[in-house]
Amino acid sequence: MANLPSILLIGCGHMGHAMLKGWLKKGLETSVIVHRHTLELPSPHQHVQSTAEIPKAFKPKAIILAMKPAQAAEIIPSLAPWTKEAVILSVLGGRDLTWLKNQFGDQQPVVRVMPNTPSELGLGMTSVVAGPTVTDQQKQLADDLLHAVGEVAWLDSEKEMDVATAIAGCGPAYIFLLAELLQKVGEEKGLSTELARLLARQTVVGSAALLGNSSQESEALRKAVATPGGITERAVNVLIDSKAWPDSLSKAIQAAADRSKEMAS
Numbered sequence: 001m002a003n004l005p006s007i008l009l010i011g012c013g014h015m016g017h018a019m020l021k022g023w024l025k026k027g028l029e030t031s032v033i034v035h036r037h038t039l040e041l042p043s044p045h046q047h048v049q050s051t052a053e054i055p056k057a058f059k060p061k062a063i064i065l066a067m068k069p070a071q072a073a074e075i076i077p078s079l080a081p082w083t084k085e086a087v088i089l090s091v092l093g094g095r096d097l098t099w100l101k102n103q104f105g106d107q108q109p110v111v112r113v114m115p116n117t118p119s120e121l122g123l124g125m126t127s128v129v130a131g132p133t134v135t136d137q138q139k140q141l142a143d144d145l146l147h148a149v150g151e152v153a154w155l156d157s158e159k160e161m162d163v164a165t166a167i168a169g170c171g172p173a174y175i176f177l178l179a180e181l182l183q184k185v186g187e188e189k190g191l192s193t194e195l196a197r198l199l200a201r202q203t204v205v206g207s208a209a210l211l212g213n214s215s216q217e218s219e220a221l222r223k224a225v226a227t228p229g230g231i232t233e234r235a236v237n238v239l240i241d242s243k244a245w246p247d248s249l250s251k252a253i254q255a256a257a258d259r260s261k262e263m264a265s
């Protein structure tokens with residue numbers, strides 16, 4: 001089992017908990033998790049309810065910021081006793097490296113990270129960009145931690161982060177929405193809730209697994225379903241019309257990317 005470095009995780013909600021579950025499965029060294037609610041943790045991991053309770057002698061190699069962006073500025077000053085020898089991995093949506101530098105100071109090594117919730121299963125997709133004071137060793141450490149919960153893309157420029165966030169950070173929500181809507185349409189067209197739910201869920205699950213296990217492009221997999229002159233083609237022609245999915249998805253990604261940019265500071 002991989003030996004991942006000691007971490008201090010601040011905030012253990014949807015995203016923090018997804019990453020933690022993934023890391024625990026991969027063999028995380030001692031960690032301290034700051035979470036204001038109850039939390040079952042296997043030994044030697046330690047749960048505390050506030051930053052004031054973090055053991056002073058604890059020397060985390062990485063500090064993960066996984067609270068909501070609006071909650072971060074209030075907490076960051078209380079992390080000073082542990083930041084000196086650590087690299088910060090900020091999961092905060094939108095908050096850019098300039099904002100992080102203003103919070104932690106010029107010299108603090110900070111990596112901006114945008115994961116997604118399938119990290120819980122080791123199937124995450126994380127986009128990453130490092131600040132100027134991050135050492136190669138710390139980049140490797142961040143890479144090891146993030147690869148333990150899925151795929152990692154180091155961005156060439158921080159400018160790519162807003163669109164990367166809109167596609168992959170937010171992306172699971174679009175896929176779950178598709179499952180929701182398939183179920184809803186099935187019900188509207190007369191199927192029982194139970195049947196519509198089963199058809200919708202298993203189709204999304206099976207298609208994602210097929211894509212993940214195939215060397216073929218998604219377009220080829222789609223074409224393998226849509227027999228020319230057959231049934232699927234009729235539906236795909238509706239969806240692929242430039243005014244349908246191409247347009248609405250493009251608008252949706254732009255709206256999310258714009259929001260990410262707005263949240264930089």
Ligand SMILES: NC(=O)C1=CN([C@@H]2O[C@H](COP(=O)(O)OP(=O)(O)OC[C@H]3O[C@@H](n4cnc5c(N)ncnc54)[C@H](OP(=O)(O)O)[C@@H]3O)[C@@H](O)[C@H]2O)C=CC1
Nearest residue numbers: 011012013014015034036066067068069071091092093115
């Ligand atoms: N959800 C997702 O899919 C993704 C989220 N992100 C980013 O991850 C971050 C967290 O999002 P998400 O997990 O969805 O949000 P949640 O609200 O589920 O989690 C945030 C957690 O931080 C906790 N927290 C806040 N302040 C403190 C504090 N002082 N001490 C300890 N814990 C604290 C909250 O506790 P409490 O409930 O008590 O307020 C909560 O449990 C955000 O910055 C978001 O942009 C990034 C990628 C994907």
Ligand SMILES: O=C(O)[C@@H]1CCC=N1
Nearest residue numbers: 093094165169170171
């Ligand atoms: O919606 C959000 O703001 C966060 C960032 C990406 C996914 N969830």
